[in-house]
Amino acid sequence: MAGLTRVKPDADLEEVVQILERDGAVIVEEFADETTLAGLWADFGPALDACAYSDSWYDGHRTRRVSSLFARTTRLTPVVTQRLYLGAARAIMQKPIPMWIGRSRQEMTPTIQISTTQVIQIHRGQGKQPLHRDDALHLRTHPGTTSRVQLMLALSDFTAENGGTLVIPGSHHWDDERAPQSEEAIPTVMRAGSGLIWLGGVYHGGGANATDVPRTGMTIALDLGNLRQEENQYLAVPREKVLAYPEEVRRLLGYDRCPPGLGWYEMHDPYIVLEDEETQRAAGLGTIAV
Numbered sequence: 001m002a003g004l005t006r007v008k009p010d011a012d013l014e015e016v017v018q019i020l021e022r023d024g025a026v027i028v029e030e031f032a033d034e035t036t037l038a039g040l041w042a043d044f045g046p047a048l049d050a051c052a053y054s055d056s057w058y059d060g061h062r063t064r065r066v067s068s069l070f071a072r073t074t075r076l077t078p079v080v081t082q083r084l085y086l087g088a089a090r091a092i093m094q095k096p097i098p099m100w101i102g103r104s105r106q107e108m109t110p111t112i113q114i115s116t117t118q119v120i121q122i123h124r125g126q127g128k129q130p131l132h133r134d135d136a137l138h139l140r141t142h143p144g145t146t147s148r149v150q151l152m153l154a155l156s157d158f159t160a161e162n163g164g165t166l167v168i169p170g171s172h173h174w175d176d177e178r179a180p181q182s183e184e185a186i187p188t189v190m191r192a193g194s195g196l197i198w199l200g201g202v203y204h205g206g207g208a209n210a211t212d213v214p215r216t217g218m219t220i221a222l223d224l225g226n227l228r229q230e231e232n233q234y235l236a237v238p239r240e241k242v243l244a245y246p247e248e249v250r251r252l253l254g255y256d257r258c259p260p261g262l263g264w265y266e267m268h269d270p271y272i273v274l275e276d277e278e279t280q281r282a283a284g285l286g287t288i289a290v
Helices: 013-023 034-050 083-093 134-138 247-252 270-274 277-282
Strands: 025-028 063-066 097-101 104-108 112-122 148-154 195-199 215-224
Touching (some): 013 083, 034 112, 034 215, 083 148, 083 215, 134 148
Antiparallel strands (some): 148 215
8 A cells, every 4th residue: 555545624424434444544634723733732842841751662762752631731622522533433433232131132332432642752763663553452352343443643744754653554454463564564644733543453653763853743542431441531630620621521531331331430420420519419429529
């Protein structure tokens, strides 16, 4: 394949889903506007500047990483709810699962949740990251049902020379015995504000930076709601920061119950802990300190 398929923000959602299911990855040009980018740089830039390089070979000795992103900014709503990203994640992962409860056949549709967030800045001298699958964190087998849909938003331009994310298209169709080869991977080339969306079963990794300009990207992963979050959002994002976001994002952060019954609190939807005192009392609960 010469390169990853590119679409515009007004692309047909079904077409984008088809591309993802076929290739495992797609680039959405103009994913975020200049105002959003400038705001994210204002919120994350100081943390990046103060951050030391990673101390592990896997994360990169010439790479800076900042996490807990929803606690550091209130500007992520248009990113995580972007039509093609969230829409594709819901279409691919939120599929009904049949089950029997006694003699009643039920269909349960899982929720999805924000699993991990990071700003990743690759500096000159950083080599290629080992190719890997992010959904391997859940010790799952391949090929199989998609359990993660991930985004890399370019906060700076991505090129083949500065560490643009390496992707092996179609590798989500491989079994677990086939090893990835570096020559199979192609670099993500995109302008700042564009977004790479890929499936959790796709082999990928950060590229090498041979330039004098850091390559900066922000990643958010959406996972099935019945899996443990990679980054513990309940610890990463204080309650007052969660409340700064709309309900859809609050639920994506994990304050939601995944059918048939995962994540409840005192037999209630966990969203109750974000409600006001009157609503909590009406539900038979005292005021909850979180």
